[in-house]
Structures are given as C-alpha cells and as structure tokens.
Amino acid sequence: MGSELIYRGHETQTQADAYSPKPPKPWLSITRAIRYMLREKRLVFVFVGIVIATLVFVLLPFSPAHYSHKHHPIPDSYFPSDSTQLSHRPFYDHRGGFGAANSGGKIPLGLKRKGLRIVVTGGAGFVGSHLVDRLMGRGDSVIVVDNFFTGRKENVMHHFGNPKFELIRHDVVEPLLLEVDQIYHLACPASPVHYKFNPVKTIISFFSDSIPFWTNVVGTLNMLGLAKRVGARFLLTSTSEVYGDPLQHPQVETYWGNVNPIGESDSRFFIPFLLVLRYRKMTTGLPPLLVFLTSGGVRSCYDEGKRTAETLTMDYHRGAGVEVRIARIFNTYGPRMCIDDGRVVSNFVAQALRKEPMTVYGDGKQTRSFQYVSDLVEGLIRLMEGEHVGPFNLGNPGEFTMLELAQVVQETIDPNAKIEFRPNTEDDPHKRKPDISKAKDLLGWEPKVALRKGLPLMVSDFQQRIFGDHEEGSAVSNMSSS
Ligand SMILES: O=c1ccn([C@@H]2O[C@H](COP(=O)(O)OP(=O)(O)O[C@H]3OC[C@@H](O)[C@H](O)[C@H]3O)[C@@H](O)[C@H]2O)c(=O)[nH]1
DSSP states (O other), X not given: OHHHHHHHHHHHHHHHHHHOOOOSSHHHHHHHHHHHHHHOHXXXXXXXXXXHHHHHHHHSOOOGGGGSXXXXXXXXXXXXXXXXXXXXXXXXXXXXXXXXXXTTOOOOTTOOOSSOEEEXXXXXXXXXXHHHHHHHHTTOEEEEEEOOSSOOGGGTGGGTTOTTEEEEEOOTTSOOOOOOSEEEEOOSOOSHHHHHHSHHHHHHTTSSSOOHHHIIIIIHHHHHHHHHHHTOEEEEEEEGGGGBSOSSSSBOTTOOOBOOSSTTOSOGGGHHHHHHHTHHHHTTOOOHHHHHHHTTOSSHHHHHHHHHHHHHHHHHHHHHOOOEEEEEEXXXXXXXXXXXXXXXXXXXXHHHHTTOOEEEETTSOOEEOOEEHXXXXXXXXXXXXXXXXOOEEESOOOOEEHHHHHHHHHHHTOTTOOEEXXXXXXXXXXOOOBOOHHHHHHHOOOOOOOHHHHHHHHHHHHHHHHHOGGGHHHHHHHHHHO
C-alpha cells in the first residue's frame, strides 16, 4: 500500500513536469491549460464545480446581516462578549415576546408558552414582593432577582416549591442573562435612610459596592442591556423624587422638576462619565477617586440616579428600539415594608406600636400623598401591559401633612401616641402630590384604597412582625376602635 502511494506520487510529479515547461508567452500557457483541462476530465469537473459554486453564492446571497439585528448606536454594554451570541439563538423566536427583534416568527405547535416569563429585580422587597404575588397569581413564571440589601426572603418564601417561581441572589450592578418576556426593574433602596447610607451605589446600582446612584445607573443599564438582547419589555420604577422640591403643585409628568443635583458635593456631573468609563474596572474594586467625589451626596444620589435611569431608558427606547415603560412612584406604604425602614409611615407605625413618640421632622407641615401598595401594583401591571411608554405618575392624590399623618396613626393605633419634633433633613421636599390625569385617561387607573383603610392592614403586619402573634390582640382592639 505504501509503495503504491509512493509510486503514484512519482507518477504525478512526472506528469506535472511534462505539462509545466516555462511558457514562452502567457497566451500559450492559457491555451495549454485549456487543452490540458480537455484531456484530463477530472480537472474539467473541478472547473465546472467552481463555476456552479460561484453562481450559487451570487444568486443566493449569504450575509451576516441576515443573522444580526439592526445596527444600533447603543452598545449592548456591560455583558460578557460571549453572551451577545445568545440573542441569535432560535428559542427566542418561540416566545411571544414584545421586542421588535423577536417579532414575526411563527410559533411552532407545542411550543406556545402558557404564561409570560417575567423577571422582577428587587422582587423580594416591599413593592416587588406584592407585584410577584400578583404575577404568580395570574399564572406567569416569575424570576426574582434580589441582593437582599433591603429585600427579605420572608416576603417571597410562600412561593418556594412552586415550579413557576425562581429566586436568584444577585446584585443588578453585575450583568445577568435571563430568557424573559418582561423585566420589572425595581431594584434600588427607596428609603432615604438606606440610600443615603451608600449614595455612590444608589446612583450606580450598576457598578459595585456603593448603593443608590450605582444601583440606579449601572443596574438600569444592565437590565436595559438584557431587555435589548432578549427582546423583553422593560419597566423602570422611577420616583416622584425626580421632581425634587417641586415648584409646581400638584406635579404633572411634563414638569421637569427642581432637584438639587449636588447635595453637599459638586461631583455629580463626573459620576456618569466615571461610571461608564470605569465600569469594568469597578467590578473588581471601586476607585478611591470615585468614592471621594461622591461621598458628600445627600438626596441627589437617589434623585439624580433615577433621573439618569429615565434618560438611559428613553435612550434605549429611541436608539435601540427597546420597548420601555416608566412609572414615577409616589410615597407608598403597606405590609412588608421594612420595620426600620426610616420612611415616615413605617416609622410612625412602628413607633406608635412600641409606645415610642412619633418623630416628626421639621415643623411637620410638609406634605406627601400616600398610596397603598396594591394600588401601585395594579398601576405597574397596567402600565406594563399597555401601549404607552410614559412616564406615568402612580400615586394617591390625597395629600397629608406629616402632622395629619401622625393623627391618622394615632386614630388607628393609639390615641395617646406622642409626637416629638426633630430637625428636618437637607433638601426635604416641602410638598408633593401627583396629578394622575394621564394614568386615569390612558391606563384607566386610579387608586382605590384610602389611607384610613390601608393603614390598619399595614399595622396588622407590623404588629405580627414586631411582637409576634401573641401580642396581636392589643393592636386589633385599637384598630377596631378606629
Ligand atoms: O420619622 C420620620 C420620617 C420622615 N419624616 C418626613 O416625612 C416625609 C416623607 O419622608 P419619607 O422618608 O417617608 O419619604 P420621602 O418623601 O422623603 O422620599 C420618598 O419619596 C418617594 C419614594 O420614591 C421614596 O420611597 C422615598 O425617597 C419627609 O418630609 C420627612 O422629613 C418625618 O417627619 N418623620
């Protein structure tokens, strides 16, 4: 066998030599080549094959553009580069997702989904867990993503064991890849006490170990990147705090607000740039420069973080075609609020239950509008399912001073509960009340639960969590007397 091969090699060499003398003129070599091809039929077939292949490529264009989405000016950003391939996987076409990237594909028989697959960031938190209950109740599959900074497993543990429920401990400042139809992005500490604790992370909720700005900017960026990749609809939970200390009252969505952007530091303008430029570095360690620049922020980490998150959301909508929704949430209360949350309703209720004086900041004449959590959840779902991007104010237009709120708590829990005045915090908005005409007209939504109806439900929950079941009787008797 081996000798035979060697022999053929020699034969080929000999033949090649015979047909390859130095061509005296180029046209002569072409003639010889043609003659050669006519004599050696195998080579003619090769030639014919090349011609056929060329025709196939010309007539049936194969372009990478067929397999990629429209070119977008906005980067997929902040995902590992290998994850970009996933948006091309065929299983995304089988979902009835909302994204333009997925539209048009027929759903093969047997692959139709029964419910939506939804991710709720911050789903173990106060509002998030109530939203999860509603979504689970209507038969959707829900993935909760929470870092448990303010969220609690107890809020969602009644879903453990349900195959349609998943819980992931994850900080949205880190990228995440999930196959979902909808993203409710709630993750961010919402109490001033919490977000002031770590102002850098609040605004960057996207980056690293700082809290409000990080969470709002980097976290939102990551979730928008995810929405773009998998063609999911994205809902941002923004805040009434985008109006700052409003000069217009009540606040309509077209009002641009009156926010102090710098708190105690003048660094705000640098933050977004630093965040974007240094994102990858920051996943491994926060640069000391950034900490220094942002350490003085007061409320601006939250207000400006949410404003930046709204900007990013609209940029992804306009630039990358992501379907987005923006809700501006006004003060909300209800069961499952953190007991030591620091916000006014939870403070007053916990203080009154513990027989401590209710701490009223400033003169107590500043106003807020308090919305029961089930009303908010209804508004969020209507917004997500509807056709309007927003922003939409979601809040209860009933307006109370903090002194009036203290009176309602007294009526509900303990008529003898004391009030203690404390100095107010910096940049505290003087008044706040939503104009909800837009949500009424376009979403058919308005709050149903008045403060005096909703507060007892929250008090029951706090009673159980503070004292345990054995003490519940005392609160119930006080509440029933109201
Ligand atoms: O113990 C307290 C706590 C708060 N307050 C006052 O109560 C008012 C409301 O304070 P909260 O901390 O509950 O909430 P804020 O309105 O300041 O911010 C909230 O706005 C809307 C949401 O997006 C956020 O949940 C949160 O940032 C403020 O005027 C505050 O000074 C008290 O009088 N006593």
